[in-house]
Amino acid sequence: MLGHVLDLPAQLADARRRMERSDLPVGDLRGGLVVCGMGGSAIGADLAAAAIGSRARRPIRVVRDYAPDPWIGGDTLVLCASYSGNTEETLEAFAVAGQAGARRAVLTTGGELAQAAAAEGVPVLGLPAGLQPRAAVAYMLAGVLEAATRCGSAPDLAAEIDPTCRLLARLAREWGPEQDSEPERLARSVADTTVVYGAGPTVPVAVRWKAQLNENAKVAAFHGALPEVDHNEICAWRDGGCVREIGAVFLEQVDQHPRVQRRIDLTATIAAAAGARVERVRARGETALERTLSLVMLGDLMSVYRAVLDGVDPTPVEAIERFKQRLAEDPPGAASYGSGARTAYGVVGPDAGAQPIAKGERDTDR
Numbered sequence: 001m002l003g004h005v006l007d008l009p010a011q012l013a014d015a016r017r018r019m020e021r022s023d024l025p026v027g028d029l030r031g032g033l034v035v036c037g038m039g040g041s042a043i044g045a046d047l048a049a050a051a052i053g054s055r056a057r058r059p060i061r062v063v064r065d066y067a068p069d070p071w072i073g074g075d076t077l078v079l080c081a082s083y084s085g086n087t088e089e090t091l092e093a094f095a096v097a098g099q100a101g102a103r104r105a106v107l108t109t110g111g112e113l114a115q116a117a118a119a120e121g122v123p124v125l126g127l128p129a130g131l132q133p134r135a136a137v138a139y140m141l142a143g144v145l146e147a148a149t150r151c152g153s154a155p156d157l158a159a160e161i162d163p164t165c166r167l168l169a170r171l172a173r174e175w176g177p178e179q180d181s182e183p184e185r186l187a188r189s190v191a192d193t194t195v196v197y198g199a200g201p202t203v204p205v206a207v208r209w210k211a212q213l214n215e216n217a218k219v220a221a222f223h224g225a226l227p228e229v230d231h232n233e234i235c236a237w238r239d240g241g242c243v244r245e246i247g248a249v250f251l252e253q254v255d256q257h258p259r260v261q262r263r264i265d266l267t268a269t270i271a272a273a274a275g276a277r278v279e280r281v282r283a284r285g286e287t288a289l290e291r292t293l294s295l296v297m298l299g300d301l302m303s304v305y306r307a308v309l310d311g312v313d314p315t316p317v318e319a320i321e322r323f324k325q326r327l328a329e330d331p332p333g334a335a336s337y338g339s340g341a342r343t344a345y346g347v348v349g350p351d352a353g354a355q356p357i358a359k360g361e362r363d364t365d366r
Contacts, residue, residue, distance in 0.1 A: 001216060001307075001314040004135035005300040006176065008293070009168035014128075015142030016161045022125045024105055028152035031076030032059030034068045034102075035144055036093035040133030041081045041107075043211065044140025046204035047296065048148065051141070051157065051289040053201055058153035065089060067096040077151040078102045081140060083133035085111020088327075098122075103151075107143040132315060134215055137208075137296065160289045167290050168297055175301050183298055187305035191247030191277045192219055196299075197267070199226040199260045201288060202251040205295045209249065212303035216314035219306065227263050234267060237274045247277035253291050254282070 004011075035045035045062040052060065063069065066089045068078055078097040082090040085108040094116060097104050106117040109129040117124050125143045127136060142161075148154035175181040194213060198206030206223040213221035224233055237243055248271045250264050264280075272278040281298065283291035307314035 001132070001135065002177065002301075002304050004131060005297065005304060006172045008138055008297050008300075009165040009172065011136075011138035012142065012161060012168065012293070013165050015139040016158060018127075018139070019125060019142050019146035020158070022123065022146060024123045024125065024147060024150045025103075026150050027077075027103075029075045029077050029103065030058065031071075031073060031102075032061070033077050033079060033144075033148050033151050033153045034059075034061050034063060034072060034097075035079045035081055035147075036063045036065075036068055036090055036097070037081035037107075037140075038064055038087050038089050039211070040136065041083045041087065041090070041140055043134075043204065043208050044137050044142075045079075045081065045144045046207060047137070047292055048141045048144035050201040050204045051145070051160075051287075051292050052148060052154040053288050056148075056154055058151070060148055060153050063093065066092045068093055068100075068102070070100075072097060072100050072102045074101045074103065076102045077105065077147060077153075079105050079107055079144065079147045080113060081107040081143065082111065082113050083109055083127060083131070083136050083140070085109055085113040085115075087113070091116070105147060107140065107147075132317075134212065138293075141293075157289060160287050163287070164285070164290045164293055167285050168293060171284065171294060171297055175298065177305075181301075183301035184305050186249075186279060186281070186298075186302040187309055189247075189277065189279060190249065190302070190306065191245065193245060194219070194221045194247040194249060196221060196223045196249045196251065197226055197229065197264075198223065198251045199256060199264060201292065202253060202283070202295065205251055205292060205299065208296055209251070209299035209303070212300055213306070215317050215320075216300075216303035217306040217310065218312050219310075226260055226267065230263055230267060234270060237267075237271045237276065239274050243271070244275040247279070249279045249281060251295055252280060252282045 042062055042064050049060045072078060080090050080094040091112055105123045106113055107125045108114050109127045114124055127139045145157055149156045175183050196206040196209040203225045210221045210223040213219050250268050252264060268278050268280060284294035285291040304314045
């Protein structure tokens with residue numbers, strides 16, 4: 001896992017080459033881009049949207065569920081992203097999007113999703129196999145950037161890839177395991193239970209940090225978004241409350257909205273006064289893509305180093321595998337999407353009883 005994290009710049013460069021060679025059609029779809037995925041296959045879409053930011057021309061939405069939004073149609077590109085190609089939710093979303101008449105594309109290494117796409121003539125953006133899904137984040141991000149450009153939702157950001165790779169390569173040397181580095185310091189200082197706060201474009205990165213702490217370090221972590229937390233969650237940060245055993249990490253960047261920056265300052269002060277272990281982290285880089293991925297690399301390394309400090313192997317996710325096995329024991333049941341839509345799991349909706357037509361283990365998190 002450590003090697004995969006340090007290999008992020010090379011993966012990003014390889015991902016760009018792969019995506020530029022894809023046969024995804026070019027168009028200007030007014031409905032924009034909808035990315036359907038789960039876990040490590042979905043976070044790349046969130047990070048891509050953060051890198052695009054205010055440059056978006058059409059909607060870009062990430063759906064973590066069994067079906068995309070009901071408003072999709074022929075003017076929307078639905079990108080179904082599943083690293084393994086066997087994600088239960090994404091397989092059904094692929095079928096539902098097809099019934100809705102949406103234009104579709106697939107981002108995967110293979111599996112049932114690639115087979116279904118081939119059978120229906122849907123373009124496939126291929127990924128290299130052999131990684132944990134969360135370690136393929138550069139490939140997932142690059143695939144979403146390419147899809148956003150091809151459907152008219154975003155400008156082409158290809159010119160930002162090489163500078164970002166150079167920055168990440170420099171950070172990999174600075175933050176490597178032989179150094180007394182920032183991610184190692186963070187790994188030693190973050191609490192056993194941590195809330196990671198983002199604001200605007202750093203919110204998806206906070207989601208990534210939370211998930212990497214969960215999967216790599218196997219510790220409890222959660223995420224929150226400013227300014228929203230100042231309207232509710234801040235009430236929990238009080239002296240004498242339960243927060244003394246909880247840490248807070250605030251992810252920041254240089255071009256933060258000034259009022260949001262003030263909110264970060266005040267919220268961090270309040271959390272520290274309540275006895276929480278507070279860390280503030282600032283992104284590196286000149287562009288939104290550089291800042292986003294510099295924080296991703298920092299959080300990924302921190303989570304791996306934390307695993308090592310705790311004597312935990314960061315690579316396997318046994319809890320997820322056990323859950324998948326339990327879920328596979330139960331046949332897929334009826335869903336409430338649409339009105340009798342036929343999917344890979346049967347006919348679903350109020351008109352039918354969802355008679356399964358496919359059995360076997362489903363990958364529930366990838």
